[in-house]
Amino acid sequence: MVVRVMVSGLLPYDSGKTWLGASLVRLLLSYGVRVGVYKPVAGHNAWSQYPTVVESLRRGVLVGEDVVKYISIVSDIDVELVNPIDMLLAPPDPLNYLSTSIYRYLDDLENQFKQIVLARVSSCLNRSTQHFIFRDNIEGVAQPLREELEMLSAKLRAIEGNLRDFIQRLRNSYIEDELMRCLERIEIGREVTIVESFNNAIAPFRKMLDGIDILIVVAPGAIAIYRDIEDVVKTVDELVGRYGERGFEAIHLLSRVKPSTTQYIRPRTGIDVRDESIEQLAKYVLSNR
Known part of the structure; x- marks a missing residue:
């Protein structure tokens, strides 16, 4: 069973999604974990x-x-x-x-x-x-x-x-279907897949939310982790129904649903620099296998 981790950003730009995602991928690979990456x-x-x-x-x-x-x-x-x-x-x-x-x-x-x-x-x-x-x-x-x-x-x-x-x-909905099939191909032989969202959207497209195991919302210096994806999906659907596409922005979810846990991320000069907060996050991801 592949663990799907969604990395979303609180801000439209410079939240640090790729910095966190790349750091996590690099660390998991060093543990010998078979990791897939997807940025639809x-x-x-x-x-x-x-x-x-x-x-x-x-x-x-x-x-x-x-x-x-x-x-x-x-x-x-x-x-x-x-x-x-x-x-x-x-x-x-x-x-x-x-x-x-x-x-x-x-x-x-x-x-x-x-x-x-x-x-x-x-x-x-x-x-x-x-x-x-x-x-x-x-x-x-x-x-x-x-x-x-x-x-x-x-x-x-x-x-x-x-x-x-x-x-x-x-x-168009057929694009979502095809993008999901791309993800399934990426996951062949993988144990964990890191999916990076787009700008400040909770997910790159709605259908993706149904299949994730962990949601990480990134902001400069800190992250919010959601494990109850069913509650996330329900809330996002309500927000989209009320605000339209703007309801898909991460800030609205954070204002409504308390994350399962939060943690700080330390500043580093490069993704290969050791960081206990990334190690803690990696252990959290692996505990969901």
Whole structure:
């Protein structure tokens, strides 16, 4: 029986999901545990995470910083299987707003949909991968970065995509079914699977909640652990019914349901530095086997 651990973030950015997930994976592997990694949906920024543009060019497949981190730890990772959906964001050119409203620039920076310039969708069922370019967004990027993105698009043979259709496709229930089947493939021969959520969502998609054993909500310096997943699922469904998609944000669960336990996470210079709090978490995970 595989233990599924969901790692979610309290904040939209910089909660520390990958830092915690990678630390836990590395430690479990050192114990001889067979660990799988899954990040169904990923997003990264072409400006603040520019090395991912270079890495994607080198690999010939769109890949983000978090997945590259896991690849460096787990040797047998198949990028398209471990991360079926990836989106590359790029900030709009601030100079374009000087003649209109620089305040609108700040508003647009908060809107991810206005920044998605490239995307990848990989199918683990037929082993196919498609890359998309969203022309309206990419044309609004500052020229030096836009030239790099055009070069990457050509390398990936990205096809012209409609962003609204793409987002609607991601919300389709058949996508959830396929992503669950990808997870099942990853878990073959594994004892523990670490699943990383997207931004501040409790899970990357609703169906995933039904099959997890442990939920870890990460914030800078501390984590909240939920073991009663049935209560989590019930509460999240109520929140979504009341608030719509916003009800899926981790903060609403924390405000309603007391975690099974909490603990601090120590600051470290690297994931290979010993940390008693990660060791304690690893023991907690293994006690659920």
